[in-house]
Structures are given as structure tokens and as C-alpha cells.
Amino acid sequence: MLPGLVRGKGERMKKGFVLTFSVILFVSLLVLFAMFYLDKSQEQEQGILSNAALFKAGFLADDIEADFNKILGTSVDINRGNSLTTITFNEKLGADTNKLLLKSLREFVEGALASSENASIQLDVSELVDGRTELMFSNGLQYNYSYKDINAVQFYLPAGNTNIAAIDLNVSINAASISVTPWEWQDETGDINVNLHYVDRNSSNAITHYGKLDSTVNNEYTFTFPGGAGSSFTINIGNIDGNLKAVRLTNSIDDGNVQAGVWLKVLAPSPESPLRAFYNADLNFSQADVNINRKVGVGES
Amino acid sequence: MNKKGFVISIDAMLALSVTLVLFIAAAFYLARVESSATPSLFLKEFSMDAGTVLEKTRILENAVEKNSSVELSSFLNKLPKNVCLEVSIFNEDDLESAELTVLKNGCNANYAEKTSIKRGFLAGSPPQFYVARISAWQG
Numbered sequence: 363m364l365p366g367l368v369r370g371k372g373e374r375m376k377k378g379f380v381l382t383f384s385v386i387l388f389v390s391l392l393v394l395f396a397m398f399y400l401d402k403s404q405e406q407e408q409g410i411l412s413n414a415a416l417f418k419a420g421f422l423a424d425d426i427e428a429d430f431n432k433i434l435g436t437s438v439d440i441n442r443g444n445s446l447t448t449i450t451f452n453e454k455l456g457a458d459t460n461k462l463l464l465k466s467l468r469e470f471v472e473g474a475l476a477s478s479e480n481a482s483i484q485l486d487v488s489e490l491v492d493g494r495t496e497l498m499f500s501n502g503l504q505y506n507y508s509y510k511d512i513n514a515v516q517f518y519l520p521a522g523n524t525n526i527a528a529i530d531l532n533v534s535i536n537a538a539s540i541s542v543t544p545w546e547w548q549d550e551t552g553d554i555n556v557n558l559h560y561v562d563r564n565s566s567n568a569i570t571h572y573g574k575l576d577s578t579v580n581n582e583y584t585f586t587f588p589g590g591a592g593s594s595f596t597i598n599i600g601n602i603d604g605n606l607k608a609v610r611l612t613n614s615i616d617d618g619n620v621q622a623g624v625w626l627k628v629l630a631p632s633p634e635s636p637l638r639a640f641y642n643a644d645l646n647f648s649q650a651d652v653n654i655n656r657k658v659g660v661g662e663s
Numbered sequence: 664m665n666k667k668g669f670v671i672s673i674d675a676m677l678a679l680s681v682t683l684v685l686f687i688a689a690a691f692y693l694a695r696v697e698s699s700a701t702p703s704l705f706l707k708e709f710s711m712d713a714g715t716v717l718e719k720t721r722i723l724e725n726a727v728e729k730n731s732s733v734e735l736s737s738f739l740n741k742l743p744k745n746v747c748l749e750v751s752i753f754n755e756d757d758l759e760s761a762e763l764t765v766l767k768n769g770c771n772a773n774y775a776e777k778t779s780i781k782r783g784f785l786a787g788s789p790p791q792f793y794v795a796r797i798s799a800w801q802g
Contacts, residue, residue: 382674382675382678385678385682386678386681386682386685389682389685389686389689390685392685392686392689393685393688393689393692395689396688396689396690396691396692396693397692399692399693399696400692400693400695400696403696403697410701410704411704413704414704414707417704417707417708417711418707418711418780421711421714421715421780421782424715425714425715425718425782425783426783428715428718428719428784429783429784429785429792432785433785433790459790463785463790466792467785467792470755470783470792471783473755474755474758474783474792474794475781475783475794477758478758478781478794479781
């Protein structure tokens with residue numbers, strides 16, 4: 363055999379070996395990739411399943427908060443701007459729903475709802491069934507609804523100054539007032555801008571006025587209604603029991619069927635962090651390894 | 664020459680077998696990759712959204728107070744075609760037997776593949792608590 367022919371065969375065998383080895387190497391890498399891909403997808407699946415438990419916990423908390431807010435009936439909208447935040451309350455004095463229904467909500471949530479969801483839920487409403495509900499803001503502002511003897515709401519900073527720059531107030535009452543005792547507008551020296559719109563079934567007592575009030579004094583507007591002494595609807599703005607730039611609305615009309623629809627918008631300085639509103643009630647939820655412990659939320663901006 | 668050919672054939676067969684085994688191993692691992700959680704999670708999220716909308720638009724409340732499923736059926740029938748939903752409403756005192764059950768038109772109850780969520784709500788005068796069970800499956 364010629365030496366060149368032998369060398370040619372040897373090279374072909376080497377090429378065949380390289381080709382076979384390359385194919386095996388490639389397929390081995392394919393197997394390794396498949397193993398890695400399977401492992402990764404199983405890991406992702408676990409991640410998705412653990413998120414599902416979190417979604418469910420959040421959904422349940424939202425469900426409880428929706429029922430909670432429906433019973434209390436106060437609608438709050440917060441819009442935080444760069445320097446000023448608008449907080450809007452929509453309210454009825456007296457309320458459509460008995461606020462003591464919160465006790466039944468607690469029983470329902472801790473009993474029927476918890477057992478149907480196979481979860482442990484505790485809802486502490488003790489601070490809200492004592493005749494006053496407290497809606498708190500993360501910057502210390504507070505909005506109380508008193509419902510024990512009279513129906514009244516108050517927006518204030520406890521032992522402080524809300525520093526609100528403007529108040530927009532709309533009140534509508536389904537009864538006829540008999541007389542009015544107004545406050546004194548201080549358009550020259552006042553430091554709170556107030557836009558007041560009031561209407562009841564006595565059109566001669568309707569008011570639409572934009573002016574200023576002095577925040578260092580307790581400015582009071584009283585609408586007297588038929589009934590015993592003190593049957594009235596009162597608006598207070600300014601220094602209320604030492605709380606500066608506060609707002610209070612009181613429905614002490616001697617007729618349980620009379621309802622005051624209130625729309626109150628205040629312009630307050632924006633806090634640096636998001637402003638959160640929550641009720642003074644604790645919600646504790648636990649299911650498997652997911653736990654939620656928080657105040658019952660209303661809104662955030 | 665014959666021996667050499669035999670050796671080459673054995674060698675080729677062996678290489679082919681190893682390659683084939685490795686291919687089968689790769690296919691085996693890839694076949695095990697499945698994402699059963701994703702569709703189920705989608706259905707769960709869909710049910711949660713539906714439950715939230717049904718409560719906040721007062722459709723559940725109206726269904727109890729008017730003892731009517733018209734609004735509820737109308738809501739369900741507007742949902743995407745590939746999702747089936749069934750809503751059952753229970754009084755808090757009896758979570759076993761539903762007071763009202765509504766199934767989306769064109770869907771057959773598929774209890775093997777469904778995901779369910781529950782949402783509490785308030786209805787009636789005086790107000791009472793109810794639980795809505797919302798079950799979803801792919802249609």
C-alpha cells in the first residue's frame with residue numbers, strides 16, 4: 363500500500379472520531395441544559411404558588427376592609443401633590459348603617475369566613491364600638507365620627523395644628539331649618555379659605571359663600587331646626603378645644619330621620635412619605651406560612 | 664478488511680446508541696417541564712377580580728335583596744369566552760346550601776378543574792352577612 367493512502371485513511375478515522383465525539387458532547391450539553399431548564403421551571407412554579415398564597419391573603423384583607431368601610435359609611439379620597447394634599451370625605455350624619463354592626467362583622471369574619479377559608483382571622487374593633495370611630499392618618503391627622511348621643515364628625519390634629527390652607531364644605535339636609543346664626547367672615551385678616559355651600563328644605567337659609575376665617579378662634583355657624591332646645595346643625599371651624607385649624611360638624615336635630623349629607627374637602631400640606639388612612643382596628647390574618655397584621659386600611663396616596 | 668469493517672460498524676452503532684440515549688434523556692427532562700400553576704393562578708386572579716367587582720358594584724347585594732339573578736347573569740355572560748364562572752351565594756348561617764347559584768351561559772360545570780374563591784358581603788335590611796363562592800375554569 364502506498365504511504366499516502368495509509369495517511370489518508372488515518373486522517374479520515376481521526377475526522378470520524380472528532381465528529382462522533384462532537385455529537386456526543388453536544389447531546390450531553392443538551393441533556394445538561396434540559397436538566398437545568400426543568401430545575402428552573404420547577405423553582406419558578408414554586409415561586410408562583412407561594413405568591414398565590416400572598417394574593418389570597420391580600421384579597422381576603424381587601425374583602426374585610428370593604429365590608430368594614432361599608433358599615434362605617436365614610437368615603438375618603440386622598441390625593442397627594444408635591445406641596446399640598448387634598449383629602450375629601452363623603453359622609454352622612456346620621457349614618458345609614460348602625461355602626462355597632464361592626465361587632466357582627468367581627469363574629470362573621472372570625473367565624474364563618476375564617477372557617478370557609480381555612481384561615482385564622484382576628485378583627486379587633488373594640489376601639490370603634492364605644493360611641494366613636496377614629497379614622498387616623500399616617501401624619502397624625504385624625505377624623506372622628508361620634509355616634510353615641512349626637513352625630514358629629516371632627517377633622518383635627520390632636521393637640522396640634524392641621525395647617526390646612528383651604529376648606530371646601532357642602533352640606534345638604536333633608537329638613538327645613540327655622541333660623542340661622544352665622545359666624546363672622548374675616549376676609550381681610552382671616553387665614554383659612556372657606557368655600558361654604560349649605561342647603562336644606564328652607565331655601566331662604568341656603569348659603570353659598572367663599573371667604574376667610576380666623577383660625578385662632580372657634581367660628582360657629584348654627585342652623586336651628588324644629589324640636590326641643592338645641593335642635594340644630596352646627597358647623598365649627600378654627601380653634602376647637604385647643605386643636606387649631608380644625609373642622610367639626612354636629613347634627614343634633616331632634617328627629618332621627620333627618621340626615622345631613624356632608625362633602626368636606628381640605629387642602630393640607632403634603633407629608634414627605636405617602637399618606638395612609640386607616641381605622642383604629644387591628645386585622646390579623648394567618649394561613650399556612652402567610653401572616654398579615656395591620657390596621658384596617660381606607661386609602662393611600 | 665472484513666474485521667476492520669465490522670469494528671467500524673460496531674463503533675458507529677455504539678456512537679449512535681449513546682447519542683440516541685442522550686437524546687432520549689434530554690427529551691425526558693424537557694417533557695417534564697410543565698406550568699400547571701400559571702393557568703390555575705390566572706383563574707384564581709380572575710375569580711378574585713370578578714368577586715371584587717361584583718361586591719363593589721353591588722351586584723351581589725342586589726341579587727340577594729331582589730332575589731334575582733338577572734344582573735349577575737348579565738355580568739357573567741359578558742366575561743371572555745375562554746373563562747367559565749359560577750357564582751353561588753350562601754347565608755352566613757348555612758354555608759352548605761346556596762341560596763342562589765348562577766352559571767355563565769354556554770358553560771358546563773367542571774368541578775374537576777375549577778378554582779374557587781370566597782368573598783363576604785353585606786346585604787338586606789336589617790343587614791346580614793353572606794358569602795359568595797366564585798368558581799372558575801377554562802371553557
